[in-house]
Amino acid sequence: MSQRSLTTTPADAPTTGGGGGLPRGRRFGVxxxxxxxxxxxxxxxxxxxxxxxxxxxxxxxxxxxxxxxNFFTFPSWFADSSPPRFGIAAIAFGTVITSALAMxxxxxxxxxxxxCLTHYTHRRIATTLGFFIDLLAAVPSVVFxxxxxxxxxGPVADLSAWLHANLGWIPLFGGAGPYGRSIxxxxxxxxxxxxxxxxxxxxxxxxxxxxxNEEAALALGATRWEMIRTAVLPYGRPGIIASVxxxxxxxxxxxxxxxxxxxxxxxxxxxLLGTGGNTIAANIALRFGEANPIGRSALIASGLxxxxxxxxxxxxxxxxxxxxxxxxxxxx
Amino acid sequence: MRLKRHGIVAAVAxxxxxxxxxxxxxxxxxxxxxxxxxxxPTISCATGSLTAQGSTAQQNAxxxxxxxxxxxxxxxxxxYQGTGSGAGVQAFTANTADFAGSDSxxxxxxxxxxxxxxxxxxxxxxxxxxxxxxxxxxxLGGVKNxxxxxxxxxxxxAGTVTTWDDATIKxxxxxxxxxxxxxxxxxxxxxxxxxxxxxxxxxxxxDADWTFGNDKVWKAPGxxxxxxxxGVAAAVKQTAGAIGYIEYSFxxxxxxxxxxxxxxxxxxxxLTDTSAGKAVAGAQVVGTGSDxxxxxxxxxxxxxxxxxxxxxxxxxxxxxxxxxxLPLITSFLTYITSTDGQAKLSQIGYAPLPATLQTKVSxxxxxxx
Numbered sequence: 001m002s003q004r005s006l007t008t009t010p011a012d013a014p015t016t017g018g019g020g021g022l023p024r025g026r027r028f029g030v031x032x033x034x035x036x037x038x039x040x041x042x043x044x045x046x047x048x049x050x051x052x053x054x055x056x057x058x059x060x061x062x063x064x065x066x067x068x069x070n071f072f073t074f075p076s077w078f079a080d081s082s083p084p085r086f087g088i089a090a091i092a093f094g095t096v097i098t099s100a101l102a103m104x105x106x107x108x109x110x111x112x113x114x115x116c117l118t119h120y121t122h123r124r125i126a127t128t129l130g131f132f133i134d135l136l137a138a139v140p141s142v143v144f145x146x147x148x149x150x151x152x153x154g155p156v157a158d159l160s161a162w163l164h165a166n167l168g169w170i171p172l173f174g175g176a177g178p179y180g181r182s183i184x185x186x187x188x189x190x191x192x193x194x195x196x197x198x199x200x201x202x203x204x205x206x207x208x209x210x211x212x213n214e215e216a217a218l219a220l221g222a223t224r225w226e227m228i229r230t231a232v233l234p235y236g237r238p239g240i241i242a243s244v245x246x247x248x249x250x251x252x253x254x255x256x257x258x259x260x261x262x263x264x265x266x267x268x269x270x271x272l273l274g275t276g277g278n279t280i281a282a283n284i285a286l287r288f289g290e291a292n293p294i295g296r297s298a299l300i301a302s303g304l305x306x307x308x309x310x311x312x313x314x315x316x317x318x319x320x321x322x323x324x325x326x327x328x329x330x331x332x
Numbered sequence: 333m334r335l336k337r338h339g340i341v342a343a344v345a346x347x348x349x350x351x352x353x354x355x356x357x358x359x360x361x362x363x364x365x366x367x368x369x370x371x372x373p374t375i376s377c378a379t380g381s382l383t384a385q386g387s388t389a390q391q392n393a394x395x396x397x398x399x400x401x402x403x404x405x406x407x408x409x410x411x412y413q414g415t416g417s418g419a420g421v422q423a424f425t426a427n428t429a430d431f432a433g434s435d436s437x438x439x440x441x442x443x444x445x446x447x448x449x450x451x452x453x454x455x456x457x458x459x460x461x462x463x464x465x466x467x468x469x470x471x472l473g474g475v476k477n478x479x480x481x482x483x484x485x486x487x488x489x490a491g492t493v494t495t496w497d498d499a500t501i502k503x504x505x506x507x508x509x510x511x512x513x514x515x516x517x518x519x520x521x522x523x524x525x526x527x528x529x530x531x532x533x534x535x536x537x538x539d540a541d542w543t544f545g546n547d548k549v550w551k552a553p554g555x556x557x558x559x560x561x562x563g564v565a566a567a568v569k570q571t572a573g574a575i576g577y578i579e580y581s582f583x584x585x586x587x588x589x590x591x592x593x594x595x596x597x598x599x600x601x602x603l604t605d606t607s608a609g610k611a612v613a614g615a616q617v618v619g620t621g622s623d624x625x626x627x628x629x630x631x632x633x634x635x636x637x638x639x640x641x642x643x644x645x646x647x648x649x650x651x652x653x654x655x656x657x658l659p660l661i662t663s664f665l666t667y668i669t670s671t672d673g674q675a676k677l678s679q680i681g682y683a684p685l686p687a688t689l690q691t692k693v694s695x696x697x698x699x700x701x
Contacts, residue, residue: 265556276556278557
């Protein structure tokens with residue numbers, strides 16, 4: 001038997017069922033086991049998510065009960081005091097605005113890099129450039145944080161002064177200084193950190209554009225930019241959205257780089273230039289070490305809020321991709 | 333193609349390793365310099381291993397002591413993790429640390445009771461081990477001799493004085509030319525014993541201008557936060573017009589200038605390890621028996637005393653230490669509070685314990701059981 005299978009000739013092949021495609025009787029056992037394993041692996045995710053949610057809720061309850069301020073509207077965080085007074089207003093706001101600004105800065109650049117790599121440069125250069133972008137993703141976030149704090153802070157302070165002098169009538173640039181650790185600085189550092197994620201994913205998506213579509217566009221007399229606009233971008237849109245959402249997930253959860261570059265001031269302000277800014281994750285990192293039991297519980301409650309924000313963001317992304325799917329078929 | 337790619341990976345890897353090697357060389361050099369500069373101390377060695385954790389403010393001192401002790405006593409291994417005072421006390425209470433480092437003494441009541449319960453039949457003691465002076469560092473171009481009264485300091489950090497040429501600051505510095513630039517007051521964004529002690533000083537000496545009490549977290553509005561002492565030092569250094577409170581060692585290592593502070597004796601005092609020691613010499617022991625909890629008199633009348641100081645404690649069981657650990661605990665704590673151990677401190681930004689207090693601490697350590 002074994003000898004025969006070793007010496008199988010092409011002529012014998014059909015007898016085993018079209019190149020081994022259909023499983024024989026005993027194979028169904030393996031099939032079932034594998035199917036079971038895959039289902040277990042798939043449901044592990046759900047179990048983990050539910051377990052995290054339960055853990056967060058259970059651990060957060062003592063602090064939420066002890067809190068003497070409104071958890072959703074109070075801006076400061078004095079969770080270790082007695083009575084504890086804390087609220088997520090300022091840090092949740094800071095988390096959202098910092099991440100949003102970072103995405104606003106990073107996504108156009110990332111899509112540009114991805115298009116350049118897939119459609120404009122020589123393949124060999126593209127491979128090298130792609131390698132460097134992946135390298136950027138391997139830099140630890142504390143390095144970005146320290147670099148931002150010690151070296152980028154100066155140029156960003158100059159930029160802030162310039163923005164205020166020329167565009168100061170926009171409330172976002174209303175901060176009159178002195179400039180230092182601000183939402184702008186944190187967002188720029190964060191933008192650099194999410195850049196490789198968004199770039200790598202959009203590059204993969206653009207590479208998968210059916211060549212027929214591209215060639216058809218070119219054959220109809222489209223320039224390269226018109227071809228990208230009519231064939232590549234519409235095809236890749238769900239992929240771009242998905243990668244943006246992944247990048248946003250990274251941005252929302254980023255901790256140490258923002259703990260180092262934001263001013264850690266607890267207020268709700270749209271002023272991007274003045275010293276300030278704080279995020280849920282950075283607040284947890286900075287306060288966890290010396291927190292008492294209620295303080296820890298309060299930090300976990302803020303983690304629950306971050307969890308909820310991330311969930312909403314991801315569900316929105318799914319919804320967008322799902323709605324687009326009918327227009328672009330298989331790309332989702 | 334494939335080979336080339338591997339070549340790049342290899343080159344990057346080699347470069348990274350090279351950098352890493354440079355980094356570790358530097359640190360090990362400075363570390364061994366510190367160790368070799370002092371003569372071999374006379375230590376009565378014990379063997380075994382200790383696990384301790386807590387205050388980050390005493391981490392550097394602990395590192396020096398551990399190194400010196402372990403060099404002298406090959407059979408001993410001592411671990412200290414700077415996890416923060418709160419975490420240290422929790423670990424001590426949960427019996428996962430043999431002793432804890434803490435920037436504040438155990439609070440009478442629940443905290444003390446829980447810690448006592450851990451010491452089979454004994455009580456947990458607070459033993460002063462290190463004095464960490466807190467410097468008020470500033471970045472103000474030409475101004476080299478800034479002098480501040482407690483009320484002025486409180487107004488600056490509370491955000492009620494916002495420019496350097498404010499009349500309040502001018503009154504303290506009649507001869508200095510102060511710029512009209514805005515003040516950036518930098519505080520710790522993480523919770524820390526430094527903030528607790530600094531705000532305790534402000535609350536004790538300038539209660540009319542400082543209404544935020546004392547806490548490990550910063551409670552005044554505005555200003556700018558910096559993560560850890562290092563983050564505050566960096567912020568003060570790179571922002572013109574900034575002022576911040578940091579541990580003395582960070583002033584020394586980052587080349588910052590510290591302000592002179594007005595003390596209860598009516599003089600502006602510069603921060604040195606001697607002037608900080610004088611403030612602690614005037615402190616009152618409020619603990620009973622072997623417990624040496626201190627109450628620092630921030631308005632001390634002692635001439636030449638620098639009033640903003642932090643005392644960090646070792647929290648250890650007075651009785652009920654495990655028999656196999658006791659000799660090493662006693663031996664190590666005796667060493668750190670000895671003249672040899674304390675002498676190491678002034679090189680790394682701490683102040684040694686005053687002689688009277690040192691005697692009390694060594695008596696207390698001798699009575700551990």
